[in-house]
Amino acid sequence: MNNLLIWPVILPLIAGLLFILLRNHIRLQRVISVVVLGVVAGISIAIMNQISVNGIQTLQLGGWQAPFGIGLVADMFSMLLVLTTSIIAFCCVIFSFRTIGKERERHYFYSLFLFLITGVNGSFMTGDLFNLYVFFEVLLLASYVLVSLGGTKIQLRETMKYVIINVLSSAFFLVGIAYIYSITGTLNLAHISVRIAEAGQDGFITTIAILFLLVFGIKAGLFLFYWLPGSYSAPPTAVSALFAALLTKVGIYAIIRMYTLVFYHEPQITHLLLGILAALTMILGGIGAVAYSDINKILTYNVIIGAGFILAGIAAFTENGALGSIYYLIHDMIVKALIFLIGGVIVYLTGTTTLKEMSGLIRNHPYLGWMFFIGSLSLIGIPPLSGFIGKVFVTRGTFEAGYYWLGFIGLIASLMILYSVMKIFMNAFWGETVLSEEEEKGTTKGVMVPIALLTALTIALGIGPEIINSYVETAVEGLMNPQIYIDAVFGGNEIP
């Protein structure tokens, strides 16, 4: 029992509710949201240190012991993601001060932003399948409003598609929950894992595993990603950066959790399917990223490639693969937020999303240009930056598992990423300067701080992975040995 665990979930929720009362105090809302996200980051570091000393921390809400109550479980994997989430949300909220506009701020932008963080943190920390559904709905409902907030034509149109596809996938999530409940008679993730391990994973349970892959795959942008490019390029930059960094990652987290804790008995069926879908995702995402010449479209297709690459490491189901996946997941969250923010600034400066209409920005904005360069090198996985270590371990994991084709496709996809981001860099930053500083549609004033922060973070993670290495290794140990998670949840009680 550790009461600290409730704070990452409840603190953004309380602040968001408070903002509804403080509707006209925009300045106060800004200060509180920055403070709340900072405090959540601090708390998650504190919990991570407790985990590395005392093992996985749990909180059984209301004192109802597992499996009867609904509990929060903080293992190293989820806390690393909660920490990254807070840092990225911190940067995006600072970015939104200047760019989001008075109208949206007055219409509860910060409330919705923090509700979204509540849902994301809750999904990472919950230990109950149905509770996972509820937190998914919390974050989805906040995201529906954030995409449509502002009510421009393109936003409304894309939100319609986004909501319909997500309502349908949530419906199938409930179908999966109903099946799991009828077979195992429990909803606690650790308890489901114990029951399935006792009874064996037969064909019916494997089918349910594939149903869950479908459900989370839609949310993660895995193979069924056709809704993603439209709806991620419609909202303003601060929101689309947050979505690119967090929302698909929640789906990826859910796949990783289900496939390492519950459905790990038949990897030759389920994990192979995951690998095939990851490979197809990387190929199709790569084709999309290469084909378009619209900056928003290129960046959203890069989100899809990232999702495929992270899951390739889990599909391999070896320790190196999982290690690489976690490193790459953390890296991907940071660097996707970074390039989306810079992409947003480019669009903001030039007033267009078409690459052909922009040129030579580096003369007036050298820092922005070089930070985009660093971000894109990191995205590809060039050694001194954070993408490298994840890529090495994922590739090694896939080779160890004998999935040579998967590792090979991952590397091909890196080349496609290289082509697509260099296309942006060369078109937008190099070439003749067509816009003088007076002609620009916006300024970079006040938006450079979060971008610089994220750039520093990706360099720091690349140069000094030892800082988080012990934490990541603990997380991998937890993922590869479900018994550690189960023991922590039941805490020595008899398992009914």
Add this chain to the structure above:
Amino acid sequence: METLIAIVIGILFSIGTYLILSNQMLRIILGLSLISHGINLMIMVMGGLKTGGPPLLSETFQSFTDAIPQALILTAIVINFAVTAFLLVLSYRTYKKHGTDDMNQLRGHEHE
């Protein structure tokens, strides 16, 4: 009883699927609603249907009803209610702004 409900769920799902495949926004929303109702029924059946069993365990009662599926359905209904309300408002705004409720005309264009 379970068989009957299974058939009802099947009918709800098929009507819902049919409605989703049409191109009017309102029909799609109604289709999603019907599918959600089908799923709520499904969760109920998955817990097992019993007559006369109270949702309590005690030494005197021989049979008891599992109360968890009903709690799950209650939560799912509330969430579905909120999402459907949001979806209806959104479709109304989209209709007002675009002047059409035909999803085929809401595909989006290359240049706009």
